[in-house]
Amino acid sequence: MISSDVIRGYNDTIILYLLLEKASYGYEISKRIKELSDGKYVIKETTLYSAFNRLLKKGYIESFHKEQTFGKKRTYYNITETGLLYYQEKCREWELTKEVINQFIYHSAERQ
Amino acid sequence: METIENYIDNMFASLPKTEEMKALHDEILANMEEKYYELLQDGKTDNEAIGIVIAEFGNMDEIMEAYDISRDKKKDSKKLLSEEEVDAFLHSNRIAAKWIGMGTLLCILGSAMVVLFTGFAEAGYMGTSIALTTGIIFFLIVVALAVALFIYAGMKMDKWKYVYQQIDVEIPKLLKDKIAAKKQKEHPKFVTAIIVAVVLIILSPSILLITIVINESMVIFGVVILLAIVAIAIHLLIYFGTNRSAYTKLLEEPVLDRKIAQKNNRIHDAIATILMPLAVIVFLITGFVYEMWHINWIVFPVAALLIAIFSGAYSLFSKPSS
Numbered sequence: 001m002i003s004s005d006v007i008r009g010y011n012d013t014i015i016l017y018l019l020l021e022k023a024s025y026g027y028e029i030s031k032r033i034k035e036l037s038d039g040k041y042v043i044k045e046t047t048l049y050s051a052f053n054r055l056l057k058k059g060y061i062e063s064f065h066k067e068q069t070f071g072k073k074r075t076y077y078n079i080t081e082t083g084l085l086y087y088q089e090k091c092r093e094w095e096l097t098k099e100v101i102n103q104f105i106y107h108s109a110e111r112q
Numbered sequence: 113m114e115t116i117e118n119y120i121d122n123m124f125a126s127l128p129k130t131e132e133m134k135a136l137h138d139e140i141l142a143n144m145e146e147k148y149y150e151l152l153q154d155g156k157t158d159n160e161a162i163g164i165v166i167a168e169f170g171n172m173d174e175i176m177e178a179y180d181i182s183r184d185k186k187k188d189s190k191k192l193l194s195e196e197e198v199d200a201f202l203h204s205n206r207i208a209a210k211w212i213g214m215g216t217l218l219c220i221l222g223s224a225m226v227v228l229f230t231g232f233a234e235a236g237y238m239g240t241s242i243a244l245t246t247g248i249i250f251f252l253i254v255v256a257l258a259v260a261l262f263i264y265a266g267m268k269m270d271k272w273k274y275v276y277q278q279i280d281v282e283i284p285k286l287l288k289d290k291i292a293a294k295k296q297k298e299h300p301k302f303v304t305a306i307i308v309a310v311v312l313i314i315l316s317p318s319i320l321l322i323t324i325v326i327n328e329s330m331v332i333f334g335v336v337i338l339l340a341i342v343a344i345a346i347h348l349l350i351y352f353g354t355n356r357s358a359y360t361k362l363l364e365e366p367v368l369d370r371k372i373a374q375k376n377n378r379i380h381d382a383i384a385t386i387l388m389p390l391a392v393i394v395f396l397i398t399g400f401v402y403e404m405w406h407i408n409w410i411v412f413p414v415a416a417l418l419i420a421i422f423s424g425a426y427s428l429f430s431k432p433s434s
Contacts, residue, residue: 026143042168044170044171044174045168045169046169047170047174049140049175050175050178050179051178053142072242074142075135079144
């Protein structure tokens with residue numbers, strides 16, 4: 001399990017990635033996160049919805065209502081053009097972060 | 113599932129009850145519900161499923177931060193009235209009451225003017241047409257003045273609308289006690305004023321009888337005096353009644369539900385805004401068309417009474433018995 005502190009800056013990126021696949025709603029997204037991370041990261045409900053709210057405010061995603069098969073109305077989210085640009089920027093940022101942080105990580109392979 | 117619902121209800125209990133929060137609550141509940149049933153399907157026990165679902169709920173602080181809700185702000189959204197504000201409110205209310213009372217007094221005195229000049233004409237002091245014209249001009253000036261007073265009073269009270277509608281207003285217990293003491297102190301004055309006004313209204317027709325007994329041709333001046341007495345009585349009723357209602361308003365238990373408060377006030381406003389202009393229209397028509405100046409002032413106290421009865425009855429029946 002990853003601590004939510006570490007991953008905080010990248011929740012938006014994770015959600016945007018999943019919305020790039022298809023429009024989705026809260027539970028489906030959190031389930032996909034669990035699946036793709038092999039159960040190593042479980043996003044909390046409050047984290048997920050704070051992120052939705054933030055992304056909506058910035059115009060990176062948009063929401064719409066959709067009836068589910070068993071009649072329940074759910075809020076679905078869609079990524080926008082600017083959301084896509086932001087996502088790409090975050091990807092580049094991550095590459096850079098990874099590179100920098102890696103410099104300070106003790107790699108067992110290098111010791112050999 | 114009930115455990116989960118209760119848990120979420122508790123979590124959202126301290127947040128403002130907005131549509132936005134309601135939607136968020138429902139959305140998260142639906143997610144947790146779905147997760148819960150899937151966990152049961154995967155063979156988890158009820159307790160395990162509930163445990164996991166609740167553990168994965170998270171922290172409400174995140175929501176408050178994202179939605180710009182601070183705990184302080186939430187408290188502040190209920191405006192705590194200070195003593196100065198209460199005094200200012202009562203002061204404005206008193207001034208407004210004075211002007212409304214004066215306006216009504218003027219309307220009635222205006223009609224008395226018309227009667228007075230008709231009396232002059234009948235007594236032969238003036239020509240009929242001159243008397244009538246002067247009377248009506250006086251009347252119109254006075255009514256215009258009264259309308260101006262009504263508008264001024266309305267504007268004076270407008271900024272206290274939130275106190276009247278009791279929207280997110282709270283009065284500290286200590287201040288409430290002070291207000292109650294003040295109300296108690298003014299109570300004898302209020303009772304005296306009401307008694308005086310009622311006695312004046314009841315006794316006013318006797319003036320007519322007296323003038324008839326003294327000199328039958330003076331009866332029209334009797335009507336003028338009667339109108340003047342009634343005008344004073346109604347002024348007393350309005351002034352003290354409005355003052356009294358301001359105290360009552362402050363001491364009332366605040367209506368918890370803002371929607372109910374607004375509904376109540378809407379109904380009261382609707383009745384008042386329809387009835388008062390209606391009363392003026394009836395007053396003018398009965399005066400100018402039917403020449404009923406001697407009696408048509410009665411529409412004002414009747415309208416005021418009707419407003420009181422309607423809004424009183426409404427709040428009485430809509431109030432949950434405590």
